[in-house]
Amino acid sequence: MRYSQFFIPSLKEDPKEAVLQSHKLMLRAGYVRQFSGGIYAYLPLGYKSLKKLENIIREEMNNAGAIELSMPFVQPLELWKQSGRDKDYGKELLRFKDRQDRDFCLAPTYEEAITDLVGKNVHSYKELPLTLYQIHLKFRDEMRPRYGLMRAKEFIMKDAYSFDIDSEGLDESYRKMKKAYTNLFKRLGFDFIFIKADSGEIGGSYSEELMVISEYGEDKIAICNNCGYSASLESAVSAGNFPEPLKSCRQPKMTKLATPDKKTIEEVSGYLKIDAESFAKTIIYESEIGFIAAMVRGDREINEHKLKKIAEVKELNLAKEKDIENITCAPCGFAGPFGLQNIKLIIIDEEIQAQEYWITGANEKDFHMANVKPGRDFIADITADIRTVKDGDICLRCAGRLNVKNTIELGHIFKLEEKYSSVMDAGFLDEKGINKHFVMGCYGIGVGRTFQALIEIFSDENGINLPVSVSPFAVSVVSLNPNDENIKNIADKIYSDLLKSGIDVLYDDRKLSAGVKLKDNDLIGIPMKIIIGNKTIKENKFELSIRKTGEKEFYDNLEDLYARIKEFSLIDGFIK
RNA sequence: CGGGAUGUGGCGCAGUUGGUAGCGCACCUGCUUUGGGAGCAGGGGGUCGCACGUUCAAAUCGUGUCAUCCCGACCA
Structure with missing residues (x-):
């Protein structure tokens, strides 16, 4: 190809809309152009490179016995009503009507389509197992697309779907696909790890995310440096700090400390010259059941995912400043766990329960309270693990240390079991002539995201x-x-x-x-x-x-x- | 959807107390150049995101709106 006859609109300066190095370079090198937030064109150079990556993915999929096909990007909404996910997906699912006023949507994923397809065309256990895959577009109307191809609305994904006669078969299909992912990402030179994950909107019994460790990643995970335990920061657990109870017979009473204008733990701890670990912070949340007070050690963060589960609520937001003033009778920054008005639940972290005395807010402007004792000065409704794992925490399974790292999620594999085949009534006859539902798995790779992640790794100051x-x-x-x-x-x-x-x-x-x-x-x-x-x-x-x-x-x-x-x-x- | 920022030739930016827009790069023509983003000469291109308002007068002030980016809640 002659450069003079090709189309490579390169840019000398960094475009202002890009913040990641890879995003800047893709724009500068004439690989991609943005048309709208999260919507990109691949230019000839980027497209050529992308196709090479896709072919490597194809090779690994084919080696694993998966068969390529292509399903429609525009789908009848009816398909989504069958599975009930037209409601679950909400605004992410972009809907529209055709000229006959029929409802359609842009595919955000393809479980429905593939289940429908295989359900209508596979009838016997003799035709199973079967794994099909495709590499093409998905559309999710993301609330906040960002970082170029890393989180786009329209994006390219490799998605594979396995069909088996039973759970043992699914386990085998899943194992094969996980092996293919391992081969692929090793081949691409990524430093990656599988972590157990929530199945989210896709659903199913078990899922793992393939996370690439990168300082630019949006997701944080915790990894044990000894036993290999790893989990997303949302679900990661660590051994708490549970000191032996003091032997002393003295039972110091609560004591007020003047802390003028000192609101954050950092400020108070600096002012009183006492470690943040000696403080307990009280955070007020609002939820659909009312206000909830939650406590963790001063140097820790509350894990809202854990808190939601423990409190059994769906909505959980930090209370508004005005509400906090009403509840604590003090301005924001001086909340303590006692004498709270209109609180439905007090949930404290295990570490708070385990230690005898704490410094907390005094529920009074410019004062904190020392020697606050759980069980005496306040009663928790629930004691549970609601803390976020911190870098350097002790692993719950061994004596190792947990490291918190930034990662990018490039793949996600699921055991769906019969989630889709049952609601869509897709199945086959087994050897005894009995009707059974397919036992399914699904396996995704964010191709555009992987492409950009490669550029993030394979680039330097020259491009x-x-x-x-x-x-x-x-x-x-x-x-x-x-x-x-x-x-x-x-x-x-x-x-x-x-x-x-x-x-x-x-x-x-x-x-x-x-x-x-x-x-x-x-x-x-x-x-x-x-x-x-x-x-x-x-x-x-x-x-x-x-x-x-x-x-x-x-x-x-x-x-x-x-x-x-x-x-x-x-x-x-x-x-x- | 909440919070913040920015919208000025293709790209990156400047534009003061309101007086009708400028710089660098890119582009076009000619000549000279060619080992790490060349030089000289000449030239083209902007109703300042959009709408309404204030004013004798708006890129500049006000209101609204749209777009893009950043932070948060969701995800490959």
Whole structure:
């Protein structure tokens, strides 16, 4: 491909709408363009690279015995009424009508479609097990799309669905697919981990998320450095700090401490010169059953997911400042667990119950209270684990330490069991002639997200730096003086030689200054450059510049140069 | 959906107390250049997101609205 005839609108400056390095680079390198929040076009260069990634995914899926198909992106809403998910999905499901006034939606996922399809076309246990997959669009009307392809409304996903005769079969299909994921993400060079997850809207009995560890990730997980325990921060548990009760017979009474204008734990702890661990914070929430007070140690955060489950509520929000003033009879920042008005539940963390004395708010402006004793000065309705795991916490299973890390969720695999096949009545006859529902699994990979995550990893200050197996081109021929007849002839020849030998080559024949061309070729992520200019031509040498290392190699003849390019092209190279 | 920020040629930005818009890059023409974002000369392009209002006069002030981005609640 000649650069001058291709379409690569590169940008010299960072676009202001992008914040992640990968997002900036995809825009600058002319890989993608945004049309609306969360809606992107893949430009030729990005599309070419994306297709290479898709083909690697395809290979691993096919190796695992999955079969590719493509289902409709526009779906009759009726399908979603059958499963009942038209209601569950809410506003994420984009609905519209056709000219006959029939209801349709853009597919946010494909469980209904595949269950319908297989239900209508598979009738016997002899045709099972079966795993089908596709790589194409999904649309979710996200409340907040962001970070480029990382969270888009319209996005590309690989989704696979397995159909088995029983749970044992599902276990086997699930195991195979998990193995395929492991192979794939290892091959792509990611540092990843599976964690057990909530099944969310998709549902089912068991699910695991494939998390890639990245400082730019939006999700936090906790990993034990000893036993390998891992969980999302929402569900992670750690061993609490439960000190031995003091032996002393003295029972100090609650004592007021003046803390003028000191509201946050940090401020009070700094003012009184006492560790945050000695404080208990009291947070007021509002829920559909009324106000709830929750307490954790001063240096900790409340885990609202745990709190919701314990309190058995669906809605949980921090109470408004006005309500807090009414409940605690003090301005926000001085709440304590005693004498609270209009509180339905007091829920305290196990650590609060376990320690004898705490410093809390005094429910009075500019005062805190010392020697507050659980059970004496206030009574909790429920004591439970409602704390968020902190980096360095002790693992509940072993003596190891928990590390909290940022991650990006690139895959999610589910055991659906009969969730969809039963509501949609999709099944088969078993060997005894009895009607059974399919036992299903589903397996997703965010392809666009994975693509961007690759660029996040494989890039540097000069631009995108992808390995050959996913780079848009393997090599570029950069003609520094396209007006020089001699140089032009040599560059033309090398270009056509490489084309003939099947190398994916970009020929930068533009009549621009040398610097622009070299910078562009670095930016857009071409792993190798053959640089043709007077300097090397005079010495009868051919120069190959390796993008990853910045090293320059010189060859006396074209055969050696071509051999080197072929050799380099064969390396998968997903090693940083 | 709540909180915050920003909308000015293609891109990135400046524009003071209101007086009718400018810079860099990109683009077009010509010449000279070509080893890391070239030089000279000439040139084109903006009803300042949109609407309404205040004013003799609005990019600038007010109200509303839309879009984009960031933080939070959800997700691949």
